[in-house]
Every structure is written in structure tokens, then in C-alpha cells.
Amino acid sequence: MFDLVLARLPELVIVIYALSILLYFIDFVDHNRKANTLAFRLLLIVWTLQTIFLFMYMTSTGRFPVLTIFEGLYFYTWVLITISLVLHHIFKVDFTVFFTNLIGFSFMAIHAFAPIQRSSVSAEQLMSELLLIHITMAILSYGAFSVSFVFSGLYLLQFKLLKEKRWKKKLWRLADLAKLEKASFILNTVGVPMLLLSLILGLRWALIKLPHFHWYDPKIIGSFFLLIVYGFLLYAYAKRVMFGRKLALWNAVAFLCVLINFFLISGLSKFHFWFS
Structure with a gap:
């Protein structure tokens, strides 16, 4: 059951992430504040789910998840979302979150469709x-x-x-x-x-x-x-x-x-x- 959650949670995250990016794009094109608000709330959900996944993964592996490209891309995406949310409140630049998360979504997609643990050396050896x-x-x-x-x-x-x-x-x-x-x-x-x-x-x-x-x-x-x-x-x-x-x-x-x-x-x- 735990392994199933670990496998399916990233898929749920990327779907919600895609919806958030779509709504940000609608706001970018049409200055739609309702779309902007909903997109921001969905992004908060994405960040929350990603954070939960990171903690679950750490619990499962017993280490901080950055030792393989599979883990690194996910953590990088989490970092981008975190920075964009913080800067959204500091600088109040509406489009910062949108463009930052275009980059984040691209890396998230690479992560989602990449073979897990591609590294030729086990993480334990690199610990x-x-x-x-x-x-x-x-x-x-x-x-x-x-x-x-x-x-x-x-x-x-x-x-x-x-x-x-x-x-x-x-x-x-x-x-x-x-x-x-x-x-x-x-x-x-x-x-x-x-x-x-x-x-x-x-x-x-x-x-x-x-x-x-x-x-x-x-x-x-x-x-x-x-x-x-x-x-x-x-x-x-x-x-x-x-x-x-x-x-x-x-x-x-x-x-x-x-x-x-x-x-x-x-x-x-x-x-x-x-x-x-």
C-alpha cells in the first residue's frame, strides 16, 4: 500500500500542476483574476503534496532524497515551487510564479517519465x-x-x-x-x-x-x-x-x-x- 502511494502520488501532483499552469496561462492571456487565484491555490496543493511525498520517500529510504537524478529532479522542482511562492509574496510580480513553474513543470515531466533510479551506483554507496x-x-x-x-x-x-x-x-x-x-x-x-x-x-x-x-x-x-x-x-x-x-x-x-x-x-x- 505504501509503495502504491509512493508510485501514484507524483502522477496526481503532475495532473494538478498541469491544471495550475493552464489557469496561469489563462490569466496571462486574459488577465483573469479568478483563474489566477485558483491557479495559486492549486499550486499550494502541489507544493503540499510534493512535501508529503518527500517526507514519505525519506521515511521509506531513510535518507535525504538527492542522490540520484530521479530524486534530484523532484527536489529541484520542489525548490522552484517554494522559491516562486515566497517571491510571489515578497515582490508581488504576478507573472513570476507562472514563468518559474513553466520551468518547474518541464523538469517535473522529465522526472515523471524517467526510469526510476537510473544511476549505475546505488545511493547507499554514495551515502x-x-x-x-x-x-x-x-x-x-x-x-x-x-x-x-x-x-x-x-x-x-x-x-x-x-x-x-x-x-x-x-x-x-x-x-x-x-x-x-x-x-x-x-x-x-x-x-x-x-x-x-x-x-x-x-x-x-x-x-x-x-x-x-x-x-x-x-x-x-x-x-x-x-x-x-x-x-x-x-x-x-x-x-x-x-x-x-x-x-x-x-x-x-x-x-x-x-x-x-x-x-x-x-x-x-x-x-x-x-x-x-
Whole structure:
């Protein structure tokens, strides 16, 4: 019975999630406040069910669920929903939740139709407090970068509407450009130190646990490159070396690097069994 619930709960979540995204899209197109309210309530249900599933999974496995790609994608989606709900109350940008959860739903769909526990190395073999914290912090940093990308996307949309003098209702629901740029900067400010700490802990774990460790591993190079890119974006914003539309475009490029590092480069790594 317990295994059946674990198997069916994600399916229920993705159906409710799809309905929520559909209602957010209706609100996006037609400025329908009833659809927005219902979509937000459904998203709260999704978050609640996901949280219940995570606790049930932890109870079943006896560990924090981030050690395989099956678990990691689910946790990443939970992080995105959590961040979007929090930011919805802080920044009051209507479309943040919609666009953030388009990303979240995409990863949830990948999770739902992927073979369970694809990793070639069992989670028990990888068990380590250092590794758990390393992976968790990496996923949290990716979540922050993802929502930062959403704010940059909204900035570019707002900029386009203003430049074309298209005074529509959507314009007033996107928040002003300065607010969108600031929100993106804050999320990157959270993501960069998380990624740095994650790399430090991951390297420490590798040096202790792995008999054959290479500093030139593609995943290590890719992760440090990602850190440099986002570090530069923080410096450019703080010193006003780069700002506005150009900064938003570069932030979008940086998120593309996140996706490449998350999926492509991880598969090339010699010791990142999590994505084997």
C-alpha cells in the first residue's frame, strides 16, 4: 500500500500542476483574476503534496532524497515551487510564479517519465553527509539561478513593451524594470555563495572518498566556469559595469550554462555517478 502511494502520488501532483499552469496561462492571456487565484491555490496543493511525498520517500529510504537524478529532479522542482511562492509574496510580480513553474513543470515531466533510479551506483554507496550537503546546496543554487533567469526574462519582456510603447494591462503586472533587475541580482547573490560552498564540500568529499580523482574532470571545470560567470554578473551589477537589457541577456546566457552543466557536462564526468 505504501509503495502504491509512493508510485501514484507524483502522477496526481503532475495532473494538478498541469491544471495550475493552464489557469496561469489563462490569466496571462486574459488577465483573469479568478483563474489566477485558483491557479495559486492549486499550486499550494502541489507544493503540499510534493512535501508529503518527500517526507514519505525519506521515511521509506531513510535518507535525504538527492542522490540520484530521479530524486534530484523532484527536489529541484520542489525548490522552484517554494522559491516562486515566497517571491510571489515578497515582490508581488504576478507573472513570476507562472514563468518559474513553466520551468518547474518541464523538469517535473522529465522526472515523471524517467526510469526510476537510473544511476549505475546505488545511493547507499554514495551515502555521506558531505555529499548530501554538496548536492542539496548545488540544487538550491540552481533553483536560485533559475528564478533569477525568470526575472531577467520578465525584464526583457517589460523592456520590449516599453520600447514599443505598447501600453497593455500586462505592462502594469510585470513590475518596474529596476525592481525586476534588483530581484534577479538578489537571487544571484544567494546562488553564488551556495554554489561555491557546494563546490568546496564536493571537492572535499571527492578527495576523501575517490581513489582516482582528477581536477580536470569536465564537471569540476564546468562548475567553476559557472561560478566565474555568475561572479562576473554580480560584479558587473554592483559596479554598474553592465546593467539593464545587456545584463538581463547575459543572465539568460548564464542560465543556459546552468542547464548545460546540469545535464550535458554531468554525463561526461568520470566520478559524478549521480547522472550516470
